[in-house]
Amino acid sequence: xxxxxxxxxxxxxxxxxxxxxxxxxxxxxxxxxxxxxxxxxxxxxxxxxxxxxxxxxxxxxxxxxxxxxxxxxxxxxxxxxxxxxxxxxxxxxxxxxxxxxxxxxxxxxxxxxxxxxxxxxxxxxxxxxxxxxxxxxxxxxxxxxxxxxxxxxxx
Amino acid sequence: xxxxxxxxxxxxxxxxxxxxxxxxxxxxxxxxxxxxxxxxxxxxxxxxxxxxxxxxxxxxxxxxxxxxxxxxxxxxxxxxxxxxxxxxxxxxxxxxxxxxxxxx
Numbered sequence: 001x002x003x004x005x006x007x008x009x010x011x012x013x014x015x016x017x018x019x020x021x022x023x024x025x026x027x028x029x030x031x032x033x034x035x036x037x038x039x040x041x042x043x044x045x046x047x048x049x050x051x052x053x054x055x056x057x058x059x060x061x062x063x064x065x066x067x068x069x070x071x072x073x074x075x076x077x078x079x080x081x082x083x084x085x086x087x088x089x090x091x092x093x094x095x096x097x098x099x100x101x102x103x104x105x106x107x108x109x110x111x112x113x114x115x116x117x118x119x120x121x122x123x124x125x126x127x128x129x130x131x132x133x134x135x136x137x138x139x140x141x142x143x144x145x146x147x148x149x150x151x152x153x154x155x
Numbered sequence: 156x157x158x159x160x161x162x163x164x165x166x167x168x169x170x171x172x173x174x175x176x177x178x179x180x181x182x183x184x185x186x187x188x189x190x191x192x193x194x195x196x197x198x199x200x201x202x203x204x205x206x207x208x209x210x211x212x213x214x215x216x217x218x219x220x221x222x223x224x225x226x227x228x229x230x231x232x233x234x235x236x237x238x239x240x241x242x243x244x245x246x247x248x249x250x251x252x253x254x255x256x257x258x259x
Contacts, residue, residue: 036201041218078222100220101185107216108229114213115170115230121222123183153222 041104046096046131049104053094054140059133062087062141067132069147076124076153083143085116087136093118094135099128123153160242160254171234171258175227175242177203183219199247200225206241207234234258 040052050059068082083093093116094107100123108118116134124130124147131144161176177200184197203215212231227242234240236258243253 036216041216080226082228097220102218102220105218105220109214109216110229111210111212113207113210113231113233115232117228117230119226119228121226123220123222 037107041102043104044102046098046103049096049102050133053104053107054133054135057138057140059140059142062134062143065132065134065141065143067130067143067145069130069145071146072148072150073124074150076126076149076151078121078153079124079147079149080119080121081130081132082119083117083132083134085134085136085141087116087134087141089137090114090116090134091138092135094133095120095122096131096133097122097124097128098131099126100124124149125152158250158252160244160252162240162242162254162256164240164256164258166234166236166258169232170230171232171240172230173205173228173240173242177225177227177242177244177252179224179244179246181219181221181223181225197247200244201247203227203242203244205229206239206243207231208238 037053040049043049043052064085064087066084069079073079090110092107092109095105096103097105105122106120127148129144129146131142133140133142157178159178163174165172179200180198182195182198186195188195197219199219200217204211205213213229238258239255240258241253241255243251245251
């Protein structure tokens, strides 16, 4: 092998690629994220989002799900929301805002270690019903609350 | 801007409650830059994973309609003092961030 400057640099570059690929491969299992249901998040109506996200399942309104959010919100960009449920074996909690451009806002997949509770802050574009859907043992239960928004928060 | 994660935990009986702020602009893609007038492209956290020790206890799928600098709170059982809670996120650009705290 003729040890020229050009050869040396090209070999350096290829070995660097191998190192980067190796590190990337090691990091992957640590940062394994769940598969995202893109169609459900891009759906433009609440019924489409539910059909994509929970195909073939019916939603039953239930007193066992409580949704805590203010009736009247001045700034739609920051709407605190809390969802609680006493239902057993909660697999997921989803939050939907009916009038938002994409109604499915967030989905939380829980394991048996988790309590039936999540809280976050969401954007609400205009006065709208907000629905929380709890997947308990494969059945869907919901609670809905109407929220009046003075200034929309989807801008 | 800095993309930090702030985590606070509190334990009562067997229930540990986690409160976290994940610094992120959460751009919807519907607003304009006030200086240039150009649209700001959508840029938001898509998935969040929470680990208790080595065990994944919760994953979240988010849309761009979660507020800027998202706040997240949840509770779980089975944690002891000295255990760790790790929160990791991945955004729509594929960037990731992770932070671990020890339960006091």
